[in-house]
Amino acid sequence: MGAFYLCKYLITQPMHLSGESALDNFTQTEIIFGIAFLVFLYLLWQKKQPDKNGRLPDSAITADRVEKLIINEFSAKITAKTSSPNEKTIQEQLYNFLESKILHVQEHKPIGGVTNKKIDFDIGCGAVGIEIKIGKSAFKNTERNRLVGQITDYNKANYSNDNLLLLIFCDVASFKQRVFHKDLLDTLANHSVRVHFLPIISPYENSNLEI
Structure with a gap:
């Protein structure tokens, strides 16, 4: 009108x-x-405007927009002193955050193929894919090799147009291990993936870390 x-x-x-x-x-x-x-x-x-609940429609979803949304507004947290970071907990937190901001968020979406692998998040009905890992495990050789295989499969599926995000959530110790960060980045250099190392906020650690 x-x-x-x-x-x-x-x-x-x-x-x-x-x-x-x-x-x-x-x-x-x-x-x-x-x-x-x-x-x-x-x-x-x-x-491309948000719906009545403020959630972004599929037509407004880009890798840049989702990337900035997560980096600027999302914080992974642990609240119990005895708790250690785990992928399931972080994934639940990220899902709740994304679901409040974006209209279509699907967890564990099958990417097809004989292995029936699933990506952690599909955003905007195929517009953006997100895989998350915990730093402590992602830096191990066995997990790193598995991760490379996953990223390769995701690139062969629907996430090869610079629309795949890999989020490595790190506690204070693993966040400071920049040698491992560089090694992982070098390993994935020939893949279409945006890699981010993000801190896990804990009230029991000094989490004032520079991203």
Whole structure:
């Protein structure tokens, strides 16, 4: 409706000097096409706006947007002193966060193939894929080799267009092991994946770490 009233205003608005309509110099066909184009732009803009609950629709989902959303607004936490970071807990926290921000979030989505592997999160019906790992385990040789295989399979599936995020959640000790970070980045250098090392916030550790 906003585009309709804008177009109506432009057609009826008089010019200050001549007193003629602002669109008198255009043909009727040009005016109709102009109005149609404005309506198209408005509908395109509206399609990418959040729903009534503030969640982003599929058409608004990009890897850049999801990446910034997680880095800027999400914090993985452990609350009990005896608790150690585990992938299931972090995944539940991330799902709750993403589900509150994005319309379509699917956990454990099958990617097809004979192995029937599943990616941790599919965002926006195939727009972005997310795999999460815990730093302590991801830096071990066996887990790292398994991770490379997973990323390879995800790239062969639907996540090869710079739309795959790998989130490595680290406690204080593993966050500081930058040699392992570099080794993992080098290992995945030929894969289409965005890798981020993110801190796990604990009230019992100094978690004021620079990302």
